[in-house]
Amino acid sequence: MEVELLDIRQHMGGFPPFDMIDDDLLDEVAGQIEVAYFKAGSDILVYDQEIHHLCYIRSGAVEVYRRNGDLYNWLDEGDIFGHFGLMRNNRVRFPVRAMEDTLIYFIPEVLFEKLCESNDNFADFVELERPRLQATIEEQKKNNDMMITRVRKLVSRYPLIVAASTTVQEAAHQLTESQVSAVLVVDSMNDAPRYIYRDSEARPWQVRGILTDSDFRGRVVAKGLPPETPVGEIIGDRLIVIQSDESVYEAMLTMLRNNVHHLPVMHRLSPIGIVHLSDIIRYETNSSFYLVSNIFSQVNAAGMARLAPDVRAAFVSMVDEGADSRMVGSALSTIGRSFTRRLLELAEESLGPPPVAYCFMALGSLARDEQSIVTDQDNALVLADDFDPDEHDAYFAALAGIVSDGLNTCGYPYCKGDIMATNRQWRQPLSVWKQYFNDWLNDPTPERLLNSSIFFDLDAIYGDSLLVEELQELIAEKAAKKPLFLAAMALNALNRTPPLGIFRTFVLEQDGKKNNSINLKRRGIAPMVDLIRVHALACGSRAQNSFDRLDDIDQTQLLAPGVSDNLRHAFEFLSMSRYRHQVIDIKQERPPDNNIEPENVSDSERHHLKDSFQILDYAQKFLRFRFPMPAE
Amino acid sequence: MALFAKAAAPDWPQYLAQRAATARDARLARFFAAGTIAPDTPINEAPLVALDMETTGLDPQRHAIVSIGLVPFTLNRIALAQRRYWVVRPLRPLSDESVAFHHITHADIAQAPIIDAILAELLEALAGRLVVVHFRHIERPFLNTTLQALLGEGIQFPVIDTMSIEARRYRQSIWARFRRWIRRPPVSIRLHNSRMRYGLPAYQGHHALTDALATAELLQAQIARHFPADVPIGSLWR
Structure with missing residues (x-):
């Protein structure tokens, strides 16, 4: 009688790379393992010993050493070791010692080979240096919100429905009236309807097809058909639909695969709506878009500060819906830039137009488009070279003050290192800024650069962006040729x-x-x-x-x-x-x-x-x- | 040697040799003839087999065996590939409570062979190996009583009892007496609780094969922690 070693199989099935193995093969592995217990401190594998098993840690923890005795890695429950030795002459390359009392499952070499041969993911896992991180990141990329969000979320209204006997003219009229671009066509029931529509009196109809804007062009006018033609005669006989619990991503794929722009959305057998390609596109760019336009409609810093909960909510939903770090980072940075821009607009409204051209410059994570929800403000002002401190600085000091205070109100606290435009040192004309960068580049010491690395992430937020681009240019041209600077950095x-x-x-x-x-x-x-x-x-x-x-x-x-x-x-x-x-x-x-x-x-x-x-x-x-x- | 001169342990080689000569059933005769290893064999060189049975109760006279699991092993490796597991039909009917306990149903049992049909395989798997059990008052007495009823002759063999190793450590030591004196409850020496003390994982209990595996792992852990790897088996068997 074959006994499933359920406990063993389930444990292994919960950890990579065994989580990629199907149950039958996993049962076979579980049935062939050898087990051994190792007291804390005892050797499990010693250097250069012969090895014919893949080792799986069922419980406990181990240390992996280099040949010279340096700690190379530590592993615990669910981790594997010994595969490098198995793949290279069956000799142990990295000795392993139990750090805690440890139970090891030994998987025979023949099974290890079978696993590698039968499953590419398994082979990749054991052959590549660090594949599990990569696999996870790639998995997460696929799992962005389009993968998770159900298509029913995009359905905003019940579909327009006409009977097959309706004339094309009447159908066109209804489409125009309802301001939609597609209508579902239903007909009397046949023996085996695929999809069923029940009208207001609960009478069943079979759903025969969909009629879209472009059908009027392609199937009616281009063919010279009269306006009295019943729609039932012109609709195609294939109906591509999507179930309401499928993902938005799947809806997009279905459209691409079938080259259609409209998809009837079905809840089991019944139509609940129609999604158009534009619904998907709009959905994808929706959330932070709304927030940004809201920022620009505020008339003072207090109003902007009230949006702080929305910023957090947008952040939480982006992360929950599986956005990747670039999406989150750039959305938060866009929001941060929008706050700054709007504050500058408001400051210019109250202070009047600037006396000389300027560029408000972002530094650090905002410049890199990598902001998180926890961030302080790092900014500076680059002024045009006709700036005269005595005459103009009062204006820019006031401007910087308004922005900095406003940002602080909106949840971007003052920079502890005082890297802000309110600091006179960082509110200077372009020529002075060039001098700063030249000094850092030409005469670098690790100490001098210690607090300056933030200036090497820089980007224009508002104003004359050429001023900041000149600085970016200078850095890009000179830095590569300065080995001492690079070494200090x-x-x-x-x-x-x-x-x-x-x-x-x-x-x-x-x-x-x-x-x-x-x-x-x-x-x-x-x-x-x-x-x-x-x-x-x-x-x-x-x-x-x-x-x-x-x-x-x-x-x-x-x-x-x-x-x-x-x-x-x-x-x-x-x-x-x-x-x-x-x-x-x-x-x-x-x-x-x-x-x-x-x-x-x-x-x-x-x-x-x-x-x-x-x-x-x-x-x-x-x-x-x-x-x-x-x-x- | 003082180690295996303990009064509790009979002279197993002599007993087995004598039974080999007198057993009437051929399967039993073969089992006894395979004998046992010498008492001074170090444990890390001894072929072992962990054995567990699920029974309908604790009394061999009134209750019966319903399943048997075993895993051959050595101190270095437990060979799951050589595991064996049988469900057997008891000679007496099964009570409902024990069904709930083992998850072995009446239907499973009704289709199972009686122990006579698997006895040859069972004894062959045990022959020449030192049996390891957790709580020695189940497997050996039940098998003995069952064979008495079936064949008219019983069976005895040396066993290592992981529970009594735990008891000696945790029930009879100075520390255990101190705990009793301060009225602390005694530590549990049941299989699951014993395993916890050695950092062994929690297995789903009450399956004869899983418990046999759990017992084998426990012995490996006990020897690693409390004994030299070459402790003679004669000092451990009962």
């Missing part, structure tokens, strides 16, 4: 390092120290931004957004193949992880921050965070090597 980019990962209920540092929470911005996102910036400056990129910068870096040979993709995935995951935890904070009615608490971290998130930190760690090591301090 690189050195500063290494100031903040990632932890090893999150383990059970604590954050495990590289040196084995344990902490209770982690500031994801400081320990993940900011160091990642810093290191991408150094590479971008080194290749003369003008991009500000980190993903755009990586695209530019890809055009060069600065990074080994695959590295920039790893960085993209890690950056995406870290950014989304921060957004998700800010959403948790908001939902639990706590002020959102950049910290994540280990108890709020799911198993898979824990794994992906670890992978992301490791990618960052490697990238930092490479940065140090790539941009060494030139000899004196």
